[in-house]
Amino acid sequence: MLGLDGIPVQGRLGISDVERIRAIVPALYRHDHQLGGGALHDVAADALRRVQQALNQCSYGERVERLLYSAMGDLAASAGWFAYDAGRQEDASRLYSQALQSGMLAADGMLQARVWSNLAMQARLLGRDQEALRIGRAAVDTRQAKNDPWLMTLLHCRQAVGYARTGERIRAERSLARAETAYDRVQGQPAAWLSFLTPAEITGLAGAAHHALGKYDRAEQLTADALAMLEPRFERNRVYYTAQRAQALLDGGRVEQAAAAAGTAVGLAGRVQSERVRDKLGALRHQMRRHAHVSTVADFLEQTRATGA
Numbered sequence: 001m002l003g004l005d006g007i008p009v010q011g012r013l014g015i016s017d018v019e020r021i022r023a024i025v026p027a028l029y030r031h032d033h034q035l036g037g038g039a040l041h042d043v044a045a046d047a048l049r050r051v052q053q054a055l056n057q058c059s060y061g062e063r064v065e066r067l068l069y070s071a072m073g074d075l076a077a078s079a080g081w082f083a084y085d086a087g088r089q090e091d092a093s094r095l096y097s098q099a100l101q102s103g104m105l106a107a108d109g110m111l112q113a114r115v116w117s118n119l120a121m122q123a124r125l126l127g128r129d130q131e132a133l134r135i136g137r138a139a140v141d142t143r144q145a146k147n148d149p150w151l152m153t154l155l156h157c158r159q160a161v162g163y164a165r166t167g168e169r170i171r172a173e174r175s176l177a178r179a180e181t182a183y184d185r186v187q188g189q190p191a192a193w194l195s196f197l198t199p200a201e202i203t204g205l206a207g208a209a210h211h212a213l214g215k216y217d218r219a220e221q222l223t224a225d226a227l228a229m230l231e232p233r234f235e236r237n238r239v240y241y242t243a244q245r246a247q248a249l250l251d252g253g254r255v256e257q258a259a260a261a262a263g264t265a266v267g268l269a270g271r272v273q274s275e276r277v278r279d280k281l282g283a284l285r286h287q288m289r290r291h292a293h294v295s296t297v298a299d300f301l302e303q304t305r306a307t308g309a
Helices: 015-022 024-035 041-057 062-085 089-105 109-125 129-140 143-147 149-165 169-183 199-212 216-229 235-251 255-269 275-291 295-303
Strands: none
Touching: 015 024, 015 062, 024 041, 024 062, 024 235, 041 062, 041 089, 062 089, 062 109, 062 275, 089 109, 109 129, 109 143, 109 149, 129 149, 143 149, 149 169, 149 199, 169 199, 199 216, 199 235, 216 235, 235 255, 235 275, 255 275, 255 295, 275 295
8 A cells, every 4th residue: 555565675765766755645644534543653653664774774865865864754753643643642752753853864844844833732732732832833933834834824723722722812813813814825735744734624723722712602613614614535533523513512501412413423433543532522421421411411421331432
């Protein structure tokens, strides 16, 4: 599937070998959108080891060397993302560190900005909101982000969620506006790792920001809009945003609708292997236990009793 057998482990590497390595990441992300990182982190890690072996045992020129480090960093950053989504944070941190090193050796500023963005997201997951904001600001200030509206859109969306989580409403709203302005400038197709960044994703992140600000009705509406726009290929994100909508409904006091949405999320989860999604559903179920006297909630709790999610 990934074409690893075509990468030599001895002899001389050329541009065609770099192109084969580059093709691994888009193939992985097509599956990530559907299955989640739990299905891919081991595959990506194995691919990365194969590429490292080729880089260490083969010969190549200076130009190919730089391109190889860039391609290897792209793969390491992707493997880090899959590990992050699978709940393997130590593995993710190690892979992100490797990706940063490769980005430095390749003088690939875009790769480095991408890793900083992912590190900010990981810090937020681990409850380190101020650290996440500082990392995000550093990424926004890079020349690569300023020159790439795709990346800038994502960074501002994530900063908006970060500011909202720390109660900085004006900064959150300003970041959302800047994300929209940046997205108006995008052209062509994004890099494979940014292929999830569609109007649906931007709207869903805006919903997350409004939810963190306590604006639950607005968060629910934005998340519902995101779900309506979301393409079928994004199975994992459909589960994630359906759970996000259920959470907004629950926090807004619309308990029966929340239970229905949560049940839909569980029904959609199917083959998705994402610890992030599982944790989100588990937290939702735990909170719903306070409303077990409501029949629809009781049905949801019974539906998910065996799995806890």
